[in-house]
Amino acid sequence: MKTSKFSLVLVALAVVMIAVGTLTGEAQLVLSKAINICMECIGIG
Amino acid sequence: MGKKQKNIRLWFQAAWFAVTNGYAKGFLEGKIYKGQIKYVCVPGLNCYSCPGALGSCPIGSLQAVLDSGKFRVSCYVFGFLMLFGALLGRFVCGWLCPFGLVQDLLHKIPLFRKKKNMPGHRVLKYLRYVILVLFVILLPMTVVGITGMGDPWFCKYICPSGTLLGGLPLLASNPTLRSAVGFLFSWKMFVLLLILFVSIKYYRPFCKYVCPLGAIYGVFNPIALYRFSVDEAKCIHCGKCKSVCGMDIPVWEKPNSFDCIRCGDCKAACPTGAIQSTLDQLRVKPYGGIEQPDIEK
Numbered sequence: 635m636k637t638s639k640f641s642l643v644l645v646a647l648a649v650v651m652i653a654v655g656t657l658t659g660e661a662q663l664v665l666s667k668a669i670n671i672c673m674e675c676i677g678i679g
Numbered sequence: 680m681g682k683k684q685k686n687i688r689l690w691f692q693a694a695w696f697a698v699t700n701g702y703a704k705g706f707l708e709g710k711i712y713k714g715q716i717k718y719v720c721v722p723g724l725n726c727y728s729c730p731g732a733l734g735s736c737p738i739g740s741l742q743a744v745l746d747s748g749k750f751r752v753s754c755y756v757f758g759f760l761m762l763f764g765a766l767l768g769r770f771v772c773g774w775l776c777p778f779g780l781v782q783d784l785l786h787k788i789p790l791f792r793k794k795k796n797m798p799g800h801r802v803l804k805y806l807r808y809v810i811l812v813l814f815v816i817l818l819p820m821t822v823v824g825i826t827g828m829g830d831p832w833f834c835k836y837i838c839p840s841g842t843l844l845g846g847l848p849l850l851a852s853n854p855t856l857r858s859a860v861g862f863l864f865s866w867k868m869f870v871l872l873l874i875l876f877v878s879i880k881y882y883r884p885f886c887k888y889v890c891p892l893g894a895i896y897g898v899f900n901p902i903a904l905y906r907f908s909v910d911e912a913k914c915i916h917c918g919k920c921k922s923v924c925g926m927d928i929p930v931w932e933k934p935n936s937f938d939c940i941r942c943g944d945c946k947a948a949c950p951t952g953a954i955q956s957t958l959d960q961l962r963v964k965p966y967g968g969i970e971q972p973d974i975e976k
Contacts, residue, residue: 638957641904644765648758655755660744661718664755667743668727668735669713671856674835675728675739676846677867678859 684947688773692780699723700777700844705730709852720759722767723776724892726838728845730852737763738815738892739834739841746819746829764899768906772886772893773940778840782885785878786925795882795927803888804938810837811891833891835863839871882925886940897937905941906957907934913953920945920954930954 655661673679699721702712711730721734737759744753763771772779786793797803814833823829834841846867850857877884886893900906909931920930923945926938930945934954946954 637902637906638904641765641902644761644902645904648762648765651754651758651761653758655753655758658750658754660750660753660755663744663747663749664720664735664740665715665718667740668717668732669711671711671849672726672728672739672831672834672841672845673859674831675726675838675841676849676856677835677842677864678846678856678861679863 684943688942689780689783691774692777692783695723695775696777696780699725699733700729700731702731702733705732706848706852709849709856711849720756721775722763722771724778724838724840724890725776726834726841726845728841728849730845730848732844736840738838739831742815742819742831742834745816746823746831748823748827748829751820760895761899764896764903766904767896768900768903768935768941769893769896769937769939770903770905770941771896772890773942776886776892777844778890779883779886779940781843781875782878782883785875786882788879791880793882794880795925797877797881797884797888800887800927806888807890807894810889811894815891836866837870837889839867839874839885842867842871843875883940887926887938893940897939900937900939901935904957907939907941907946908955908957908960909934910953910955913951915951915953917950919948919950923948 705711709730711728712733714733716733717727717735719734720737720740722737724738725732725734725736727735727739737756741753741756741760744750744756810833814837818832819829821829822832846864850860874885874889907930914931916931918929921928924930925942925944926936926940928936928939928945931953933939943956946956946959
């Protein structure tokens with residue numbers, strides 16, 4: 635039961651981290667990378 | 680029961696792949712999806728340059744943030760990794776990863792005598808941690824050009840998922856990209872073909888020895904909401920769980936091993952029903968396992 639509570643705390647912390655990342659502009663950076671073909675990923679550039 | 684369980688998992692993996700790579704137009708036109716859903720990271724190793732991909736690959740996104748030179752730590756991507764890890768652990772690898780599905784299907788090909796582990800398994804199983812630290816974090820952050828930006832080393836030199844799900848479909852439908860193919864693509868094709876070939880004989884070699892995403896989720900296995908436990912009173916130590924486990928885990932000793940991908944084969948094979956997941960426990964116990972106060976008569 636303690637483990638489940640700890641994992642719920644981690645889930646809450648994760649949500650906070652995602653919110654912080656969104657505010658600091660990380661989410662925008664991820665989107666800009668993801669909507670353009672990643673030449674390195676496909677083995678070209 | 681075991682075969683039924685495996686079939687359910689295969690169909691679930693295929694359905695998840697279809698849902699998260701549902702941009703059919705991308706495959707036809709050799710383009711990728713450019714919508715807002717790509718703000719969100721998917722749980723598995725699913726290249727965001729796959730023409731059908733609707734979400735972002737967490738390992739690709741992590742490198743993109745770290746090699747940008749703008750952030751020392753990625754709250755956003757580590758947040759997604761922690762979210763999926765704390766909820767599911769390596770259930771993601773067993774049920775929600777497209778490259779896991781590819782390896783599972785290849786291992787079904789009736790060629791070679793099947794083996795679980797490659798020679799040198801005891802040492803090789805630590806390679807994924809080296810790849811995580813070196814190729815996903817340190818090299819993208821430290822080896823930078825004059826612009827202050829680095830390369831996504833794992834995606835660029837190793838990731839076979841990117842070559843298979845992103846590179847090949849895009850090159851097949853986009854002549855401009857085809858004309859730009861060079862040595863790097865040959866190297867990545869070599870890595871991909873090697874892993875695909877080895878997967879026919881050995882069970883999930885990429886997940887066992889190479890995948891940095893599995894290395895991260897594995898750490899969450901003992902503390903995730905979805906966990907396994909063994910009822911000591913029921914367990915007869917027959918070893919059937921280990922014999923059916925593709926990851927070769929002695930489940931009665933380590934039900935939450937870092938290597939476990941939560942395929943559930945051990946649960947299906949256990950003759951006494953001693954292995955249970957947290958979901959099974961909720962189903963078995965009345966009131967969802969929550970103790971009810973005594974009611975005085």
